[in-house]
Amino acid sequence: MVTTSWDDGHRLDDRLAGLLDRYGIAGTFYIAPRNVELPLHDRLSPAGIRELAERFEIGGHTLTHRRLPRLTDAEATHEMRAGKEEVEAVTGTPVTSFCYPRGEYTGAHVASARALGFRCARTVRRHSLADGPPLELPTTVHAFAHRLDGPTAFRLARGRPWTAAGLFLRWDELALRWFDLCLELGGVFHLWGHSWEVEARHDWRRLERVLSHVGGRPGVRYLSNRDLPGTARP
Template identity: 45%
Template sequence: MLFTTSWDDGYKLDLRLADLLDQYDIKGTFYVCPRKQHDKDMMTNDEIALLRERHEIGAHTLRHSKLTEVSSVEAKEEIESSKQWVEQITGAPCKMFCYPYGFHNDEVIQLVRNAGFSGARTTERLQFTANDPFTMPTTLQVTPFPKRKTWSRWWHPLDPYGPLRVRKRELKKLGIKKRRYKRLA
């Protein structure tokens, strides 16, 4: 069984998480990108480099782009440039990638493979198998807003229809009309 702990975006508060992990001798992967996210303070390049001495640093694109919604050329640039950025800051190989918002498809996965990563994490929740290192799921997500829905790919356990709303594109491809699952919300 593989146990990992990972943290996305590179918020300055992640440094406190790293200290807590250190107290219990737990290693984490911190996926960072230089773009400010959600009006929160981000770690500096020096803080990222120091964090790399204790934990793994993974790439998370430069602008936190939804890779399935940009051109292939832009997705490739985001993936490859973020790997180079992390390696330049840390002086170490960047082996892991995390898809922003969890958005990925076969083309994006191939771009991540071609960039030289060893694996990538998704935001697929409550999955307990990882057959492909480029679609490693998340079995538990902890957010600072436990009592309300936060983003479209994440939902609260008391919201049983969240997965249907998250999968609306896939449902549409299967011919299932929106009104059928919208009523469930």
């Protein structure tokens, strides 16, 4: 199974969606409609959100992208609920998936996600091919080069130093290796990222390389986050 997810609700999400369309890959776009970390002109407009919702799942990402553990439990629940309701009002469709901003959350936020009717909630934990608990979904690869990926790169390279160096320095190489491992062993390959981050790092060609490798495979199911196994009952 293959799923992808893209966070924040940046205007460049439309460009990223075009690549997913090109290679027949499903995606979930987690949108914070009043994201305080994005200038107003960089936020995806309501019209842009509606157009995206015609092709992809739209998930909740709070109202303003505030870091949940820094809020009271009541404030955090309000952020989660208000973001869900505003996106639903824009798209006219239920929002059943959620992503914790920056991947920061506590057990209270998991409970709030359940109470608010979210079927699944994505974290930022990486290097997993498991489907995971529906309200704490792990991921496989972030479309970003992490300097903490050294041990994982060395393990995937099976001790070959030059191969490990390539996996460590290039997230696209790491993604290809994880996907090929998923083909071999089974599981869920979950790629995630931010369109603004891909732009800032000039990584569009790397992203397209990964999507072209992953897409169009016989026997592979391409799913939105809400359609992953186990997400029907959080």
